[in-house]
Amino acid sequence: MPVKKNSQTATASKPKPKESRSANASKVVLTESLLATDAEKHATSKSLYGDSAARISSNISTIHDQNRLRAYEVIFRNVRGKTLLHLGCGMGLYTMLAARGMAKMVIGIDSSAIVDAARVVAEQNGLKNIRFIRGRLCEVLHQLPPDMKFDYVLCEWMGPLLLNERVLTDALYARDHLLTESGALCPNRSSLHVAAVSDYSFRLDTEDFWSNVYGFKMEPMKELVRQEVEMCSIPANNIVSAPCLAHTVHMDTLEGLTAEETETYEKLASQAAANHNCEKENPVEHRWVPATVAQKGFKASFTLHATCNTTVHYLTFYLDAAFTSKTNPGANFVLAVRPGSDSAWTEVSVGLREPLPVNAGEKIRGTVFISTPADKGGKTTVVEVTAKTEGQVAAIETSGTYYYQSY
CATH class of the missing domain: 3.40.50.150 (Vaccinia Virus protein VP39)
Known part of the structure; x- marks a missing residue:
C-alpha cells in the first residue's frame, strides 16, 4: 500500500539547506586515553x-x-x-x-x-x-x-584431570628454582575422586538423540559424542555411589x-x-609441550559402592586441593570439593559404553589411565576407563577411551 504524504511533505518543493556546524562546537580531542x-x-x-x-x-x-x-x-x-x-x-x-x-x-x-x-x-x-x-x-x-x-x-597447577594444566610446567620450574630453602608451593597436594552417575535423560538428549534427527539417521555422531568428556556440574541427586579417592599428586615429591x-x-x-x-x-x-610427568600420566584403580538400585550411565571425576606446611602448620588448609557444588574445578564425566545395572551396596570396580601426549600438541588429554559390576543384576564389563580438549 502506498504511503500517503502529509501536507507538509507535499508542499515542500526544495530541500532545506544544511545547517553549518557552529564554530564554537566542541571538538573531539585525541588524548592518550x-x-x-x-x-x-x-x-x-x-x-x-x-x-x-x-x-x-x-x-x-x-x-x-x-x-x-x-x-x-x-x-x-x-x-x-x-x-x-x-x-x-x-x-x-x-x-x-x-x-x-x-x-x-x-x-x-x-x-x-x-x-x-x-x-x-x-x-x-x-x-x-x-x-x-x-x-x-x-x-x-x-x-x-x-x-x-x-x-x-x-x-593452581592442577587441571580438571590433575596433570593436564599448562601452568604445571611453570609450577615445577618455580618449585625447583625460585623458592627459598624453606619456601613452599601452594597448594602442594591435589586428589582426583570418582563417583557413579545415573542420568538416563541426559544420555537420551546427548547420545541416543542422534538415532533420529528430523528423520535422518546420524549414527556416526554417536561415536563422536561417546569419545568426548562432559564438562558440567552434576546434580547431587544423580550421584548413585559413595565417592572414591582414585589418585593423589604430592607436588613436594612429584617428578620435576x-x-x-x-x-x-x-x-x-x-x-x-x-x-x-x-x-x-x-x-x-x-x-x-607438556612436561614429561604429564605425558607419562598415571593409572589408578577405584572401587565404588552403589547407594541404591539403579543403572550407572556415567562416571564423574572431580578434584580437591590442600596445602600442608612443614614449618608453619597454622597455614595448612584443605579445599574440599563435592559434585554439584560451586567450585573452582568443574567435574569431568565420561559416558559408559555399556550402562551398568547394580543393586544397592554392590561394588563397581574399575581403572582409569590419564595422560597428555606431546604428539597431540599438548591440548588433548586421553582418558582410558574400565568398569565392571559384581554381577548381582548382570555381569557387565565396559571400557572406553575419551578425550579432553583444552584451549
Whole structure:
C-alpha cells in the first residue's frame, strides 16, 4: 500500500539547506586515553578470541568462590614480611590480598591481558608492595628481581584431570628454582575422586538423540559424542555411589622437569629477555609441550559402592586441593570439593559404553589411565576407563577411551 504524504511533505518543493556546524562546537580531542596501547596495536583476531581469561565471566567466579577464598586467607595471614609469587594470577584478587597482608613483595604473573587491569586496580588502591607482569613465567623471568627467591609460590597447577594444566610446567620450574630453602608451593597436594552417575535423560538428549534427527539417521555422531568428556556440574541427586579417592599428586615429591626440559625452558627465557617483547606486545607464542610427568600420566584403580538400585550411565571425576606446611602448620588448609557444588574445578564425566545395572551396596570396580601426549600438541588429554559390576543384576564389563580438549 502506498504511503500517503502529509501536507507538509507535499508542499515542500526544495530541500532545506544544511545547517553549518557552529564554530564554537566542541571538538573531539585525541588524548592518550583514546590511543591504542602497544598490546592493542599488535593484537590479532586469534589473540583476542583466544584470551578467554581476560573475559569478566572467567574471573567473576573467583570473586564469588568463598570456599577457595577462605582457604587461601590462611596463607595471606602468614605472609607478613615474606615474598610471594602468584602464577596464573588472573585479575589479581588473591595477589592483592597477599599484598594487603603486609607481604614484603608480591608478584603476579599471567599470560592474559587481564593483568593490565589488575595493575591499574592495585595502583588505585595504593598497593606499593605489588607488581603485575604479563606473560608466561619462562617469558618474564628476566623481569623478576635478580636472584630473588620466594617464600611462597601460589599456583593452581592442577587441571580438571590433575596433570593436564599448562601452568604445571611453570609450577615445577618455580618449585625447583625460585623458592627459598624453606619456601613452599601452594597448594602442594591435589586428589582426583570418582563417583557413579545415573542420568538416563541426559544420555537420551546427548547420545541416543542422534538415532533420529528430523528423520535422518546420524549414527556416526554417536561415536563422536561417546569419545568426548562432559564438562558440567552434576546434580547431587544423580550421584548413585559413595565417592572414591582414585589418585593423589604430592607436588613436594612429584617428578620435576628433565634436564632437557629445563634447558629448553631457560632458553625460551633468554630469548624473551633478548626480545623484550613481553609487555610491549602480545607475548610470542611458542609451541607448548607438556612436561614429561604429564605425558607419562598415571593409572589408578577405584572401587565404588552403589547407594541404591539403579543403572550407572556415567562416571564423574572431580578434584580437591590442600596445602600442608612443614614449618608453619597454622597455614595448612584443605579445599574440599563435592559434585554439584560451586567450585573452582568443574567435574569431568565420561559416558559408559555399556550402562551398568547394580543393586544397592554392590561394588563397581574399575581403572582409569590419564595422560597428555606431546604428539597431540599438548591440548588433548586421553582418558582410558574400565568398569565392571559384581554381577548381582548382570555381569557387565565396559571400557572406553575419551578425550579432553583444552584451549
